[in-house]
Amino acid sequence: MNRTDDRPHLTRAHSLELLKQMIRISRFEDKCAELYTQEKIRGFLHLYDGEEAVAVGVIPVLEQRDRVVAAYREHGHALVRGMSMKAALAEMYGKREGCSGGRGGSMHLFDRATNFYGGNAIVGGGLPLAIGLALADRMRGEKRVTACFFGEGAAAEGEFHESMNLAALWSLPVLFVCENNLYAMGTALAISESETDIHAKAACYRLASEAVDGMDVVAVEAAARRAVHAVRETVKPYFLECRTYRFRAHSMFDAQLYRDKAEVEAWRKKGPIVRFQGWLEQNKMIHPEDVARIEAEVAAELAEAVAFAEAGTWEPVEQLTRYTYAETAN
Amino acid sequence: MxxxxxxxxxxxxxxxxxxxxxxxxxxxxxxxxxxxxxxxxxxxxxxxxxxxxxxxxxxxxxxxxxxxxxxxxxxxxxxxxxxxxxxxxxxxxxxxxxxxxxxxxxxxxxxxxxxxxxxxxxxxxxxxxxxxxxxxxxxxxxxxxxxxxxxxxxxxxxxxxxxxxxxxxxxxxxxxxxxxxxxxxxxxxxxxxADAGPVGIDKAAVRRAGRDISLITYGGSLWKTIEAASALAAENIDAEVIDLRSLRPLDDATIMASVTKTRRAVIVDEGWRSGSLAAEICTRIVEQAFFDLDAPIGRVCSEEVPIPYPRHLEEAALPQTPKIVAAAKAALGRA
The missing domain is CATH 3.40.50.970 (Thiamin diphosphate (ThDP)-binding fold, Pyr/PP domains)
Known part of the structure; x- marks a missing residue:
């Protein structure tokens, strides 16, 4: 594969697709927040608002055979990976038709069909899992890439450091994607880390490592292409720090006492959707009717998802303990 | 034979x-x-x-x-x-x-x-x-x-x-x-x-059959318990020794079959007593075989202390054969 092929081809069709995927996540989550206030969705709900460029920039670069491990702010990753909005929303309703049979909820979206391994709500907990998936692939000589997404808060966990070391030591095909949104819940990076440059931590473990503007979907995709290509060809890990920002609260229970409204507003102006859409408009690559069409398509998909989730069924209580263990013992 | x-x-x-x-x-x-x-x-x-x-x-x-x-x-x-x-x-x-x-x-x-x-x-x-x-x-x-x-x-x-x-x-x-x-x-x-191979992992095993009391244990305590059963035999007490083998799931059927036969039980568990596996087994016996019991259930567990270094203290902290013998005799009213 030629190095130049790593660059995104910003055709009109591709640009529209990137924009659509980001809008899709955004509208889906707006609806989730609304449904949360209506108590259709309960538990914790962590929204990705502001960080859409990361999942949209990285995940479509992966192939079908590749694997994805995500954390608990993973609605966007699941949707971009190919999970239907219906299955995701039904899961958040706790319905049997959800992607995890309703057992996981917002934080535990799983999808075998797309090699989507959750949905892990223990910060840093998904990294060793990604190590193991990649170890299996390496031992069998399968050229898959495991993309592992986590926030910068995970860098404070021992599992982060153990996993960086193992990935480099054993030469494992993992693409680590750190979504650095500057806050671990309410704790700012600067008051929790002695070294705030996260990608430098990975470099200490001899990983190829780079930081990219996570608010720029084109930059993220370009970096992801380089990274995925490198992982697949070298069978070595790669670390991509995407510098981004979370526009909304950590979860629906967060009063956001730890940051100024002005800070949020300043970041909103550089939001990935507004920025990319504006750039496309300025360059006459899209027309107002394109956006209207995307909005209409997404609205239709969303309406269908809500109807599906509403019509979903509850797992009978008699099946409460089902799948604690496999049903067919060998 | x-x-x-x-x-x-x-x-x-x-x-x-x-x-x-x-x-x-x-x-x-x-x-x-x-x-x-x-x-x-x-x-x-x-x-x-x-x-x-x-x-x-x-x-x-x-x-x-x-x-x-x-x-x-x-x-x-x-x-x-x-x-x-x-x-x-x-x-x-x-x-x-x-x-x-x-x-x-x-x-x-x-x-x-x-x-x-x-x-x-x-x-x-x-x-x-x-x-x-x-x-x-x-x-x-x-x-x-x-x-x-x-x-x-x-x-x-x-x-x-x-x-x-x-x-x-x-x-x-x-x-x-x-x-x-x-x-x-x-x-x-x-x-x-020489041709030993895979074994089942879902059942407890009766390591020594007996009529008078069930000694329920697992792992390293099994051999101390079997030694205790031999000592009890010398005093005309016929103890049955159950080796749990699987701690989760527990084989309730084997435990209850033994206890309903002997009507007395002592549980030997190297874990600490409070909130222990021994406590769980005791509870299950009480739940499932209460009316078959002739005596309170005994427990021989580790003392509630971080395991100490010196040999005499380490030995004192752990279930030992004499403690198992004493607990069995107490359950039989022969202390």
């Missing part, structure tokens, strides 16, 4: 060698199997279980790890989900606490939480128990904690046959299985059928 029809050849070996043979057998049978843990390769295993396997199977399948219990246990989980059959060795149960997040929050939850889309066919082996004066960070018996967790299975091989046979069955299980090997058993030597 009538002569056996075809006496099978036996070999003399230690518990350690039986575990090693089980690992070797699994590695030969299934290319998906590999062993991973601290010092399992070049060092030969902290308790010398894997000695020689590196030369035979190479560093990919006898994989030395850094001191990253959470990392390599999680790696075992991921590899299992991806279709491998890893055996993760954790040096001692105390160190397994550093991997508890992965065991409890991932291995035990993934099947249920994912709606049965992903399972974790992983085996985690670790040394447990006291008796080598290793003090309060290498001597505990925390298998009862693990037996608390739905989603995993917990085994305690106490015999050569189980040390040899449980591993393969555990590897064939579609869910995570933890195997606890008591450190005082590794040097135990005995005869084993």
């Amino acid at each position: 009538p002569a056996a029809t075809a006496p099978s050849a036996t070999i003399e070996l230690t518990y350690r060698e039986a575990v090693r043979e089980a690992i070797r057998d699994a590695l030969k049978r299934d290319p998906r199997v590999f062993l991973m843990g601290e010092d399992v390769g070049r060092y030969g295993g902290c308790y010398a279980v894997s000695k020689g396997l590196l030369a035979e199977f190479g560093p990919e399948r006898i994989r030395d790890t850094p001191l990253s219990e959470s990392g390599f246990t999680g790696a075992g989980i991921g590899a299992a989900i991806a279709g491998m059959r890893p055996i993760v060795e954790v040096m001692t149960v105390n160190f397994s606490l550093l991997a508890l997040d992965q065991i409890l929050n991932t291995a035990a939850t993934v099947r249920h939480m994912s709606g049965n889309q992903f399972g974790v066919p992983l085996v985690i082996r670790m040394a447990t128990g006291a008796g080598r004066q290793l003090a309060a960070q290498h001597s505990h018996s925390l298998e009862g904690w693990y037996a608390h967790i739905p989603g995993i299975k917990v085994l305690a091989p106490a015999t050569l046959e189980d040390a040899r046979g449980m591993l393969w069955t555990a590897l064939e299980d579609p869910d995570p299985v933890l195997i606890f090997e008591h450190i005082m058993l590794y040097n135990m030597s005995g005869k084993l059928a």
Whole structure:
């Protein structure tokens, strides 16, 4: 594969697709927040608002055979990976038709069909899992890439450091994607880390490592292409720090006492959707009717998802303990 | 005893060698199997279980790890989900606490939480128990904690046959299985059928049949309990000894069959008494066989103290044969 092929081809069709995927996540989550206030969705709900460029920039670069491990702010990753909005929303309703049979909820979206391994709500907990998936692939000589997404808060966990070391030591095909949104819940990076440059931590473990503007979907995709290509060809890990920002609260229970409204507003102006859409408009690559069409398509998909989730069924209580263990013992 | 029809050849070996043979057998049978843990390769295993396997199977399948219990246990989980059959060795149960997040929050939850889309066919082996004066960070018996967790299975091989046979069955299980090997058993030597192979992992075993009292135990305490049963026999007390073998799930049927026959029970458990596996078994007997009991249930557990270093204090902290004898006699009103 030629190095130049790593660059995104910003055709009109591709640009529209990137924009659509980001809008899709955004509208889906707006609806989730609304449904949360209506108590259709309960538990914790962590929204990705502001960080859409990361999942949209990285995940479509992966192939079908590749694997994805995500954390608990993973609605966007699941949707971009190919999970239907219906299955995701039904899961958040706790319905049997959800992607995890309703057992996981917002934080535990799983999808075998797309090699989507959750949905892990223990910060840093998904990294060793990604190590193991990649170890299996390496031992069998399968050229898959495991993309592992986590926030910068995970860098404070021992599992982060153990996993960086193992990935480099054993030469494992993992693409680590750190979504650095500057806050671990309410704790700012600067008051929790002695070294705030996260990608430098990975470099200490001899990983190829780079930081990219996570608010720029084109930059993220370009970096992801380089990274995925490198992982697949070298069978070595790669670390991509995407510098981004979370526009909304950590979860629906967060009063956001730890940051100024002005800070949020300043970041909103550089939001990935507004920025990319504006750039496309300025360059006459899209027309107002394109956006209207995307909005209409997404609205239709969303309406269908809500109807599906509403019509979903509850797992009978008699099946409460089902799948604690496999049903067919060998 | 009538002569056996075809006496099978036996070999003399230690518990350690039986575990090693089980690992070797699994590695030969299934290319998906590999062993991973601290010092399992070049060092030969902290308790010398894997000695020689590196030369035979190479560093990919006898994989030395850094001191990253959470990392390599999680790696075992991921590899299992991806279709491998890893055996993760954790040096001692105390160190397994550093991997508890992965065991409890991932291995035990993934099947249920994912709606049965992903399972974790992983085996985690670790040394447990006291008796080598290793003090309060290498001597505990925390298998009862693990037996608390739905989603995993917990085994305690106490015999050569189980040390040899449980591993393969555990590897064939579609869910995570933890195997606890008591450190005082590794040097135990005995005869084993040369063709010994896989054994079932879902039933308790009656190691000594008796009429007067049920002594219920597992792991390293089995042999102390059998010794106690012999001492009781000298006093005309016919004790039945139950080896639980599986701590999760517990084989209630075998326990209740024994207790309803003997009408008395003492539970011997090297874990601490409070909130222990012994407490769970006691409760189940009370729930299921209360009206068959003729006496309160006795418990012989470790004293509620971090296991101390000096031999006399370590011995005093642990269940010992005289304590088991005394508890049995108390249950029989013969103290």
